[in-house]
Amino acid sequence: MSDLATHPARGSRALLAREARHGPGLWAPTLAFVQGRGARLWDADGKEYLDCMAGIAVASLGHAHPRLVAAIAEQAQRLIVCPQNLGNDVRGAFLEALVARLPAGLERVFLANSGAEVNEAALKWARVATGRSRLVAAQRGFAGRTLGALSLTWEPGYRRPFEPLPYQVDFVPYNDIAALEAAVGDDTAVVWLEPIQGEGGVHVADPAYLRRAREVTSELGALLVIDEIQTGVGRTGRFLALEHAGVVPDMVTLAKGLAGGVPIGALAMTQAVAAAMPKGGHGTTFGGNPLAAAAALAVLQEIEAADLLTHVERVGGRLRSGLEALGGPLVRGVRGLGLMLGLELTQEVAPVIDALCAEGVLVINAGATVIRFVPPLVISEAEVDEVLARLGRVLAARG
Numbered sequence: 001m002s003d004l005a006t007h008p009a010r011g012s013r014a015l016l017a018r019e020a021r022h023g024p025g026l027w028a029p030t031l032a033f034v035q036g037r038g039a040r041l042w043d044a045d046g047k048e049y050l051d052c053m054a055g056i057a058v059a060s061l062g063h064a065h066p067r068l069v070a071a072i073a074e075q076a077q078r079l080i081v082c083p084q085n086l087g088n089d090v091r092g093a094f095l096e097a098l099v100a101r102l103p104a105g106l107e108r109v110f111l112a113n114s115g116a117e118v119n120e121a122a123l124k125w126a127r128v129a130t131g132r133s134r135l136v137a138a139q140r141g142f143a144g145r146t147l148g149a150l151s152l153t154w155e156p157g158y159r160r161p162f163e164p165l166p167y168q169v170d171f172v173p174y175n176d177i178a179a180l181e182a183a184v185g186d187d188t189a190v191v192w193l194e195p196i197q198g199e200g201g202v203h204v205a206d207p208a209y210l211r212r213a214r215e216v217t218s219e220l221g222a223l224l225v226i227d228e229i230q231t232g233v234g235r236t237g238r239f240l241a242l243e244h245a246g247v248v249p250d251m252v253t254l255a256k257g258l259a260g261g262v263p264i265g266a267l268a269m270t271q272a273v274a275a276a277m278p279k280g281g282h283g284t285t286f287g288g289n290p291l292a293a294a295a296a297l298a299v300l301q302e303i304e305a306a307d308l309l310t311h312v313e314r315v316g317g318r319l320r321s322g323l324e325a326l327g328g329p330l331v332r333g334v335r336g337l338g339l340m341l342g343l344e345l346t347q348e349v350a351p352v353i354d355a356l357c358a359e360g361v362l363v364i365n366a367g368a369t370v371i372r373f374v375p376p377l378v379i380s381e382a383e384v385d386e387v388l389a390r391l392g393r394v395l396a397a398r399g
Contacts, residue, residue, distance in 0.1 A: 036063025
């Protein structure tokens with residue numbers, strides 16, 4: 001640990017006040033973090049936390065991972081900026097490594113800087129590839145907060161201040177095959193689904209539901225987009241969560257854990273979809289920059305070298321079993337896959353999350369009554385056991 005975390009002039013209160021003076025006023029944080037290693041974080045007062053939030057499923061390799069740190073440092077010394085109208089060595093290597101991990105047929109990739117950006121890009125590709133504008137999405141779904149992505153986001157509180165939104169969207173109940181079939185027509189451009197609804201409560205798609213979505217869209221000339229912004233890059237024990245259902249969509253969107261914390265987004269698509277966009281029809285200044293590409297390549301290499309998918313299945317199973325074993329009057333149930341799990345309580349979770357934070361465990365909600373666990377993929381079994389012990393104490397004190 002550096003002495004940065006304990007220097008009195010840089011304590012949490014001072015750092016928070018400094019940010020608040022010039023920030024946008026959208027948040028009111030009570031903690032200020034200055035250092036991390038693996039699945040642990042330290043705040044500006046020197047307190048240690050087990051991180052089961054990972055920047056909301058972003059820090060896939062945890063904090064300060066040696067391979068990721070080395071890749072970023074080495075690339076920063078060579079070349080940081082190179083737009084996609086010029087070639088680049090590390091970007092080409094990353095694209096090859098990424099496509100090798102994707103289902104056959106997803107062989108073209110547009111790179112951007114975030115999940116919202118690639119979701120917006122997918123909407124543009126869908127419009128130009130189909131000539132249609134109607135969208136079908138799931139209730140409780142979340143696609144982002146930019147105006148196009150917000151059209152696909154179910155939560156009224158996110159949408160209402162910005163309506164009317166630019167796309168006509170028919171929202172259907174998640175996992176309801178009959179409702180999906182009824183909603184898709186000859187004018188539908190896209191069916192847009194998450195394989196697990198993260199923001200919407202950690203609800204898992206039935207494999208039969210995703211397979212039928214693939215069939216219906218193919219039959220009616222619509223495109224199937226699977227949003228893997230949160231679920232992708234190993235979080236569920238497969239590289240993509242859609243692999244659990246064995247479907248191959250027309251487009252997949254990735255971001256969050258893809259570069260371990262360095263901003264990146266990737267839209268993977270079929271050759272037919274990619275070819276529909278006219279030359280110059282879409283673009284980005286920073287997307288696919290060598291620094292982000294080097295970080296993402298390091299993440300893919302570490303997933304392979306450390307056999308992280310097997311690790312996620314094992315450690316995720318341990319976390320799930322421990323959550324299910326908690327029992328008690330406050331626990332309604334557990335759902336999710338791998339290291340994307342939701343613990344549903346019989347009461348609102350905000351006070352429990354605050355109590356966990358006081359116990360040194362960081363988590364995030366997924367709706368009013370669900371605690372979401374999305375720790376770094378490298379979290380150890382011992383750390384999982386520690387999280388469960390602290391959670392058990394919190395629930396026992398409240399139940």
